[in-house]
Amino acid sequence: xxxxxxxxxxxxxxxxxxxxxxxxxxxxxxxxxxxxxxxxxxxxxxxxxxxxxxxxxxxxxxxxxxxxxxxxxxxxxxxxxxxxxxxxxxxxxxxxxxxxxxxxxxxxxxxxxxxxxxxxxxxxxxxxxxxxxxxxxxxxxxxxxxxxxx
Numbered sequence: 001x002x003x004x005x006x007x008x009x010x011x012x013x014x015x016x017x018x019x020x021x022x023x024x025x026x027x028x029x030x031x032x033x034x035x036x037x038x039x040x041x042x043x044x045x046x047x048x049x050x051x052x053x054x055x056x057x058x059x060x061x062x063x064x065x066x067x068x069x070x071x072x073x074x075x076x077x078x079x080x081x082x083x084x085x086x087x088x089x090x091x092x093x094x095x096x097x098x099x100x101x102x103x104x105x106x107x108x109x110x111x112x113x114x115x116x117x118x119x120x121x122x123x124x125x126x127x128x129x130x131x132x133x134x135x136x137x138x139x140x141x142x143x144x145x146x147x148x149x150x
Contacts, residue, residue, distance in 0.1 A: 023148075030129060037125050038118060042088070046073060048122075050081050051115055054091055054107035061094050061104030090114060 003022045004013070013021070035045045043051070053070045054062060068078045075081075082105050085091040090111035096102035107115075130138055 033125050033128075034122065037121050041114060041118060043085075043090070043114070044081075046071070046075065046081050047085055047090075048118065049073070050078070050085060051090060051107060051111050054105060055112060055115055057106070059106070061106040063102070063104050067105065085111070 003018055003025060004010070006025060007021065031045060034048075038045060038048050049072050050067055053067050056070075064078050064082065067082070068074065071078070082091060082093075086093055086105075088110075089108060091105050091107050094104045094106055096104070133141065
């Protein structure tokens with residue numbers, strides 16, 4: 001479906017406006033599909049993102065700023081996201097014995113097990129988008145998206 005049809009407009013759009021709207025609508029569509037897939041597991045897409053960041057630490061704890069800089073969607077409520085994950089037993093806070101103000105976060109075994117369960121589900125969601133393009137088109141699109149951000 002063309003973006004004009006989706007937005008129910010007959011106005012002629014400048015190509016740059018069309019591109020921006022297409023990117024926003026597509027990103028929201030993908031985000032909604034991911035959220036839909038993880039909703040039965042009782043976590044948000046932002047919490048899922050934090051868990052994946054913590055798993056990527058390979059057992060080493062991360063501080064809040066490390067988590068925040070690696071997040072797909074930058075937000076100021078990283079502390080609250082971590083609080084929710086701690087409440088659910090999916091991550092834990094580690095307080096530095098020599099500096100009690102220094103707090104780091106680590107994924108728990110329960111968090112790792114949840115991600116192991118979610119990995120194939122998310123992979124299916126991601127593949128469902130990618131299967132609409134061939135490998136060369138995916139490579140070109142990734143290159144062009146990188147160029148847009150840089």
